[in-house]
Amino acid sequence: MVHAAELIRRKRDGDELTSAELRELVLAYAVGEVPDYQMAAFCMAVYFRGLSPAETFALTEAMIASGETLDLHAALGRTVVDKHSTGGVGDKTSLAVGPIVAACGVPFGKMSGRGLGHTGGTLDKLESIPGFRVELSAAEFVTQVREVGLAIIGQTGDLVPADKLLYSLRDVTATVDNVSLIASSIMSKKIAAGADAIVLDVKVGDGAFMKTLDDARTLAEAMLELGRRADRRVVCVLTDMDQPLGHAVGNALEVRETLATLRGQGPPDFTELVLDATGHLLALSDLGVDGDEGRARAAAAVQEGTALEMYERWIRAQGGDPSEDALPVAPEVREVIAPRAGHVTRLGAVAVGMTALHLGAGRRTKEDAIDHAVGVRCLKKPGDTVDAGEALAEIHARDASAAAEAANEVVAAYAIGDEPPTSRPIVLETIG
Ligand code: URA
Numbered sequence: 001m002v003h004a005a006e007l008i009r010r011k012r013d014g015d016e017l018t019s020a021e022l023r024e025l026v027l028a029y030a031v032g033e034v035p036d037y038q039m040a041a042f043c044m045a046v047y048f049r050g051l052s053p054a055e056t057f058a059l060t061e062a063m064i065a066s067g068e069t070l071d072l073h074a075a076l077g078r079t080v081v082d083k084h085s086t087g088g089v090g091d092k093t094s095l096a097v098g099p100i101v102a103a104c105g106v107p108f109g110k111m112s113g114r115g116l117g118h119t120g121g122t123l124d125k126l127e128s129i130p131g132f133r134v135e136l137s138a139a140e141f142v143t144q145v146r147e148v149g150l151a152i153i154g155q156t157g158d159l160v161p162a163d164k165l166l167y168s169l170r171d172v173t174a175t176v177d178n179v180s181l182i183a184s185s186i187m188s189k190k191i192a193a194g195a196d197a198i199v200l201d202v203k204v205g206d207g208a209f210m211k212t213l214d215d216a217r218t219l220a221e222a223m224l225e226l227g228r229r230a231d232r233r234v235v236c237v238l239t240d241m242d243q244p245l246g247h248a249v250g251n252a253l254e255v256r257e258t259l260a261t262l263r264g265q266g267p268p269d270f271t272e273l274v275l276d277a278t279g280h281l282l283a284l285s286d287l288g289v290d291g292d293e294g295r296a297r298a299a300a301a302v303q304e305g306t307a308l309e310m311y312e313r314w315i316r317a318q319g320g321d322p323s324e325d326a327l328p329v330a331p332e333v334r335e336v337i338a339p340r341a342g343h344v345t346r347l348g349a350v351a352v353g354m355t356a357l358h359l360g361a362g363r364r365t366k367e368d369a370i371d372h373a374v375g376v377r378c379l380k381k382p383g384d385t386v387d388a389g390e391a392l393a394e395i396h397a398r399d400a401s402a403a404a405e406a407a408n409e410v411v412a413a414y415a416i417g418d419e420p421p422t423s424r425p426i427v428l429e430t431i432g
Pocket of ligand 1: 085086113176181183185186
């Protein structure tokens with residue numbers, strides 16, 4: 001019988017817990033023997049006290065042990081690659097990277113999460129596609145990666161159930177932004193889902209859980225260490241999240257932007273990140289290419305249309321309708337007007353993410369339903385010039401009053417000055 005209150009107290013007081021204790025706590029939580037309120041208190045104690053590297057690895061192993069694991073390498077007889085992001089605003093990277101990698105002949109199998117806080121989740125974006133099923137069984141997942149070359153699924157009941165529960169609990173108890181909790185959450189899913197090689201996109205800046213490059217490096221090192229211990233090849237790209245990625249923030253809007261990108265018409269920052277991540281994934285695969293050749297092949301897959309064809313095959317394989325016209329549309333679209341002329345010097349990622357959340361694109365409590373049609377399109381980005389009265393952004397809302405409120409929030413997220421800002425590349429650093 002696990003003594004949850006005792007473990008919470010010891011962690012609160014700064015003790016190091018043993019692997020056996022962490023395993024017992026996590027496994028009991030996964031089967032409902034430890035209630036949400038005790039696990040929330042435990043997460044808060046971890047938030048303030050942290051976990052040692054040994055505790056972080058033990059937590060990761062315990063979460064993996066809460067469910068089934070897959071060995072995609074054995075099932076496919078190939079090197080299987082996967083990517084994951086620590087979460088950002090407008091981050092639809094996996095939706096574009098998956099089809100490009102698969103179109104280049106490398107199997108891509110990924111388990112994704114839902115939105116957390118002000119950040120969107122890949123599963124919520126995919127569920128804006130009518131009919132799309134994120135809840136495949138482990139057997140269906142393996143079959144689809146083998147037959148189609150690509151599958152992105154939710155954390156099914158049989159794979160890392162403890163993280164599925166913890167992830168949504170942390171979302172609503174202000175315990176997301178802790179290095180050990182993020183590293184173990186991400187790496188438990190990556191290791192359990194069975195890919196051999198993983199590219200981790202560690203977001204840095206205003207809209208990320210990691211606000212500084214130093215914090216992002218700490219998280220990257222923690223995940224590289226977990227990967228090493230589990231015998232996986234891992235590369236971390238540290239990327240800018242001081243502003244939303246691309247233009248679109250909100251589920252169906254982001255799927256539309258993915259489609260534009262797969263047609264070669266995506267926003268420059270998003271396109272650059274997609275090609276960079278894809279280059280690393282192809283270099284880690286069994287194709288025998290380096291990063292530059294991987295990137296060239298990725299660009300060719302977009303140009304030749306094979307990436308878009310793969311996207312359509314994949315969406316159909318998971319029951320969805322891949323046509324853009326099938327995506328939901330918000331009834332109310334309102335422009336956000338620039339109050340003055342000048343250069344856009346800042347566009348706050350958190351503010352835009354929060355506006356999308358207020359519009360209904362994300363969850364305030366773990367039971368909230370998502371409105372897939374709503375969100376924000378940031379037409380102007382830092383570095384762009386703007387005339388007074390020109391549209392800065394577009395609000396996609398359920399009704400006029402929600403749109404008006406969101407427009408006020410978004411105009412406040414923009415700063416317009418007389419001088420252009422210094423530009424920051426999207427990929428800041430690569431480690432691993
Ligand atoms: N993404 C995850 O999968 N888990 C976290 O804790 C944060 C981001």
